[in-house]
Amino acid sequence: xxxxxxxxxxxxxxxxxxxxxxxxxxxxxxxxxxxxxxxxxxxxxxxxxxxxxxxxxxxxxxxxxxxxxxxxxxxxxxxxxxxxxxxxxxxxxxxxxxxxxxxxxxxxxxxxxxxxxxxxxxxxxxxxxxxxxxxxxxxxxxxxxxxxxxxxxxxxxxxxx
Ligand SMILES: Cc1cc2nc3c(=O)[nH]c(=O)nc-3n(C[C@H](O)[C@H](O)[C@H](O)COP(=O)(O)O)c2cc1C
Numbered sequence: 001x002x003x004x005x006x007x008x009x010x011x012x013x014x015x016x017x018x019x020x021x022x023x024x025x026x027x028x029x030x031x032x033x034x035x036x037x038x039x040x041x042x043x044x045x046x047x048x049x050x051x052x053x054x055x056x057x058x059x060x061x062x063x064x065x066x067x068x069x070x071x072x073x074x075x076x077x078x079x080x081x082x083x084x085x086x087x088x089x090x091x092x093x094x095x096x097x098x099x100x101x102x103x104x105x106x107x108x109x110x111x112x113x114x115x116x117x118x119x120x121x122x123x124x125x126x127x128x129x130x131x132x133x134x135x136x137x138x139x140x141x142x143x144x145x146x147x148x149x150x151x152x153x154x155x156x157x158x159x160x161x
Pocket of ligand 1: 112
């Protein structure tokens with residue numbers, strides 16, 4: 001699948017078959033995050049790949065559907081870096097696209113994880129000064145949702161708003 005096709009067909013996947021995702025594919029996914037654009041090339045990120053079921057169970061408060069994920073990638077940022085949110089977001093989107101390109105499904109879980117950030121940080125041993133921006137559950141998709149997107153002609157502007 002080429003890059004544009006992977007972008008066009010990416011959807012948030014919240015239903016997985018429960019099949020495992022090989023370690024090398026998880027490395028490829030995190031590598032796509034590592035290579036994202038980042039302000040001043042600061043790269044203020046770390047990625048924790050969680051495969052232990054007992055740990056994943058602790059994440060279910062942020063989305064019970066994560067139960068069948070093969071892995072959950074926790075995205076950790078250093079907020080001392082000026083563009084940490086933008087950098088983390090770029091890395092997450094790269095990983096979502098990489099997942100789709102490899103035939104896996106994933107979702108950007110931030111809104112439901114934020115209220116539990118401190119508990120998740122403790123669980124994963126994340127240093128206090130770092131932020132846990134999002135969880136990215138990954139697995140073999142067991143759904144193929146279509147989602148309405150605003151049409152191109154509605155959002156594209158030429159020369160002026
Ligand atoms: C900043 C951000 C936070 C999000 N937080 C959550 C979340 O907490 N839980 C969840 O299930 N999906 C979450 N999502 C996924 C969105 O719901 C999803 O991207 C949106 O509905 C569009 O669907 P699509 O990804 O299939 O295009 C989040 C996405 C973004 C970009």
